[in-house]
Amino acid sequence: MTSRLISANLLLGLAPIALVIAAWQGLVSFGFAPATLLPPPGYVFSRLLQQLVSWTFQQEIAATLVRLFAGFAIAVVLGVSIGIAAAANPAINAVVRPIVRVLAPLPKVALYPALLLLLGFGHGSKIALVTADALFPILLSTYYGASTVEQKLIWSAMAAGTSRYEILFRVILPAAMPSILTGCRIGLVISCIVVFLAEMITSTDGLGHALVTAARTFQAVDMFVPLITISLLGLILNALLGAVRSYLLRGFPEA
Amino acid sequence: MKVVPSRSSEWVKPVASQKPASAIIEIDRVSQVFQTSARKDHLALSDISLTIEEGAFVSILGPSGCGKSTLLYIVGGFVSPTSGAARIKGQAITGPGPDRGPVFQEFALFPWKTVLGNVMYGPRQQGVRASEADALSRSLIEMVGLKGYENFYPKELSGGMKQRVALARTLAYHPEVLLMDEPFGALDAHTRTRLQNDLLNIWERDRKTVLFVTHSVDEAVFLSDKVVMMSKSPGRIRQVIDIDLPRPRRRSELLLDPRYQKYVVDIERMFDESDEAGSAT
Amino acid sequence: MISPTALTRRAAPVLACIGLLAVWQVASLVLKNDSFPTAIEAIRAVPDILGDKEALINILASLRRMAMGFGVAVLFSIPLGLLMGRSRAVAAFFNPLLMVIYPVPKAALMPIIMLWLGVGDVTKTLVIFLGVSLPVIYHSFEGAKAVEEKMLWSGAAMGLSPLQRLVRIVLPAALPEILTGCRTGLVLALITMITSEMIARQSGAGNILFNALDMGQYDTVFAMIIIVGAMGICLDAIFERIRARLVRWSEPQFDMPLSFS
Numbered sequence: 009m010t011s012r013l014i015s016a017n018l019l020l021g022l023a024p025i026a027l028v029i030a031a032w033q034g035l036v037s038f039g040f041a042p043a044t045l046l047p048p049p050g051y052v053f054s055r056l057l058q059q060l061v062s063w064t065f066q067q068e069i070a071a072t073l074v075r076l077f078a079g080f081a082i083a084v085v086l087g088v089s090i091g092i093a094a095a096a097n098p099a100i101n102a103v104v105r106p107i108v109r110v111l112a113p114l115p116k117v118a119l120y121p122a123l124l125l126l127l128g129f130g131h132g133s134k135i136a137l138v139t140a141d142a143l144f145p146i147l148l149s150t151y152y153g154a155s156t157v158e159q160k161l162i163w164s165a166m167a168a169g170t171s172r173y174e175i176l177f178r179v180i181l182p183a184a185m186p187s188i189l190t191g192c193r194i195g196l197v198i199s200c201i202v203v204f205l206a207e208m209i210t211s212t213d214g215l216g217h218a219l220v221t222a223a224r225t226f227q228a229v230d231m232f233v234p235l236i237t238i239s240l241l242g243l244i245l246n247a248l249l250g251a252v253r254s255y256l257l258r259g260f261p262e263a
Numbered sequence: 264m265k266v267v268p269s270r271s272s273e274w275v276k277p278v279a280s281q282k283p284a285s286a287i288i289e290i291d292r293v294s295q296v297f298q299t300s301a302r303k304d305h306l307a308l309s310d311i312s313l314t315i316e317e318g319a320f321v322s323i324l325g326p327s328g329c330g331k332s333t334l335l336y337i338v339g340g341f342v343s344p345t346s347g348a349a350r351i352k353g354q355a356i357t358g359p360g361p362d363r364g365p366v367f368q369e370f371a372l373f374p375w376k377t378v379l380g381n382v383m384y385g386p387r388q389q390g391v392r393a394s395e396a397d398a399l400s401r402s403l404i405e406m407v408g409l410k411g412y413e414n415f416y417p418k419e420l421s422g423g424m425k426q427r428v429a430l431a432r433t434l435a436y437h438p439e440v441l442l443m444d445e446p447f448g449a450l451d452a453h454t455r456t457r458l459q460n461d462l463l464n465i466w467e468r469d470r471k472t473v474l475f476v477t478h479s480v481d482e483a484v485f486l487s488d489k490v491v492m493m494s495k496s497p498g499r500i501r502q503v504i505d506i507d508l509p510r511p512r513r514r515s516e517l518l519l520d521p522r523y524q525k526y527v528v529d530i531e532r533m534f535d536e537s538d539e540a541g542s543a544t
Numbered sequence: 545m546i547s548p549t550a551l552t553r554r555a556a557p558v559l560a561c562i563g564l565l566a567v568w569q570v571a572s573l574v575l576k577n578d579s580f581p582t583a584i585e586a587i588r589a590v591p592d593i594l595g596d597k598e599a600l601i602n603i604l605a606s607l608r609r610m611a612m613g614f615g616v617a618v619l620f621s622i623p624l625g626l627l628m629g630r631s632r633a634v635a636a637f638f639n640p641l642l643m644v645i646y647p648v649p650k651a652a653l654m655p656i657i658m659l660w661l662g663v664g665d666v667t668k669t670l671v672i673f674l675g676v677s678l679p680v681i682y683h684s685f686e687g688a689k690a691v692e693e694k695m696l697w698s699g700a701a702m703g704l705s706p707l708q709r710l711v712r713i714v715l716p717a718a719l720p721e722i723l724t725g726c727r728t729g730l731v732l733a734l735i736t737m738i739t740s741e742m743i744a745r746q747s748g749a750g751n752i753l754f755n756a757l758d759m760g761q762y763d764t765v766f767a768m769i770i771i772v773g774a775m776g777i778c779l780d781a782i783f784e785r786i787r788a789r790l791v792r793w794s795e796p797q798f799d800m801p802l803s804f805s
Contacts, residue, residue: 113781126580
């Protein structure tokens with residue numbers, strides 16, 4: 009009964025996606041949009057498959073992934089450690105809080121020209137931009153998770169003889185884990201988006217660059233392919249992190 | 264309806280022996296099935312029939328999970344029964360309406376409205392003029408003992424005060440029947456007795472019909488004219504007991520009254536028996 | 545009267561700004577890099593940009609498109625999110641589509657939409673609309689889903705119709721969450737605006753940034769960064785003020801922007 013319900017919901021959910029693709033096909037088939045501006049979906053997807061197995065395109069994906077993971081990893085390390093430190097220590101909190109308050113709503117992409125000037129046009133500036141954008145969601149949700157840890161949990165651990173330092177790693181970090189992972193998930197998708205945009209603005213390789221190259225030569229199909237690729241990457245990475253999350257949080261209720 | 268035979272059946276008097284009153288709510292062979300998991304159905308209510316007279320204070324008493332709240336929600340029209348029907352004044356209940364006012368354990372106040380705003384909400388919805396609704400609401404707020412708190416937001420009130428506001432909010436649109444779903448269940452013991460006393464005092468004024476769900480035997484006996492005892496899995500009416508105690512009731516007098524004590528002890532004993540019978544099967 | 549603690553709390557962000565600028569000043573003096581002007585030099589260049597009529601018109605045009613895109617997105621997203629939160633069928637219908645759209649870089653659609661609709665205001669506003677919609681839909685959805693059932697029942701008992709319940713109970717009850725989404729959306733509107741202008745390089749604040757970069761006017765580059773950063777911080781602070789006023793009644797929330805989705 010429940011499984012039937014789920015499959016009914018799935019069908020309902022696939023309907024709008026099917027509708028979008030049908031409308032897309034319809035626009036081309038009935039001549040509302042010329043194929044040069046809006047290539048038919050079948051053409052785009054076959055081109056996507058063709059590109060995914062080509063060496064040059066794989067190179068572009070690799071370049072994007074390197075920047076994506078480097079930036080994201082730095083953001084996780086910085087975000088989690090600053091977040092925990094700010095939650096655990098009032099002095100650090102007093103310094104970090106106002107700085108975060110100012111920097112969080114700042115459009116990080118505006119820093120990109122400055123990063124280009126300081127770190128050059130290679131990997132460095134793009135990785136730094138990804139880090140800057142992914143940092144705050146991770147930092148804030150770590151801080152939130154760590155500062156809302158049940159006081160009685162800490163008292164219980166202290167009563168059992170855990171030292172203050174150990175409590176940080178044995179109690180606060182695991183207790184804040186659900187919140188940290190939520191932040192990481194948001195940060196990861198943001199990383200995907202930002203690395204692509206950075207490559208579009210200025211780059212010599214990567215998926216974003218592939219789109220810009222296609223746009224300069226008005227190759228509509230090749231504009232769709234990198235865009236779909238980065239979105240697929242986002243979905244896949246999101247699902248992977250979801251799997252990691254449900255593994256790490258198997259003891260938590262409704263994780 | 265099955266009535267489990269009991270030693271205490273001497274109290275099950277025919278309703279006609281009370282003052283003649285007309286039925287306001289009729290519950291007719293109501294059953295409710297919930298789907299709990301993929302293949303399991305849970306029979307929450309099984310073939311319940313019950314008649315409630317106008318002006319009566321009726322408690323539905325039973326262990327948690329016996330479907331007593333579900334029964335109340337069916338009367339409220341919030342949940343529709345799997346089979347059977349509930350009627351108010353002969354009209355089938357198809358949905359919620361201002362003739363039946365709920366008071367929930369969770370208070371369910373509108374947090375974005377002040378105390379006054381909450382109480383005024385119902386009358387305004389019924390088309391009462393603002394000045395009139397304002398005057399009515401202020402007098403109700405005073406009646407539930409919250410004069411001076413008109414402009415407070417719910418988050419600034421204690422649990423007991425929130426429940427007073429919820430009661431005033433429901434009384435404000437003059438429902439014919441009050442549906443109270445374990446209203447004092449979330450309160451501490453002290454607040455609970457105070458609210459019970461106040462509820463009785465308010466009820467004495469106009470003797471509205473009250474359907475009151477609770478799992479506390481004291482509370483049911485103290486407040487009610489009639490106690491409907493329910494047993495669980497499946498939820499059935501076990502017995503209906505008339506509480507023949509004088510009104511107005513004073514807590515201090517009642518607690519010393521042997522008749523009150525006997526009601527409480529006997530009802531508790533009946534539940535114990537059914538627990539043993541239940542664990543034996 | 546403002547108490548000393550409240551005063552420090554209000555002054556803290558200002559102090560943080562001054563601190564960050566000081567760090568910048570010291571770093572640039574130490575690095576002695578031609579392409580990295582000091583904070584003071586950059587601040588000196590700010591009035592030049594704002595005094596330049598063409599630049600100012602460009603920036604104001606950007607802001608107008610941003611306001612348009614944000615406004616339309618909010619008007620569209622809140623009702624959709626609320627409906628999704630109260631109806632399982634509506635949620636099941638839209639959720640997968642939104643999940644697929646979620647990781648698409650919205651500003652990257654700029655070249656494609658330009659292909660169809662040209663480089664006019666419609667294209668730029670549409671891209672901002674796309675950028676803002678998702679977080680607002682998501683938060684409205686979450687807010688509506690969390691509305692207590694018993695509160696709706698109370699409303700139904702007072703005679704509110706389903707539509708009235710949506711407007712008069714679900715909307716206000718979900719408002720704190722909706723406004724959190726709008727706050728995220730506002731910052732995203734600014735980000736999408738700047739990014740799409742950097743990609744399209746036609747006009748606007750993002751374009752000024754890269755023109756200055758190409759021409760080696762490093763003071764202007766950094767001055768523009770200060771201007772854009774100030775816009776983000778001010779918009780966020782103003783919106784936070786409005787939000788706090790609107791939902792005074794709600795339980796105190798975590799006062800940092802938590803969600804960036």
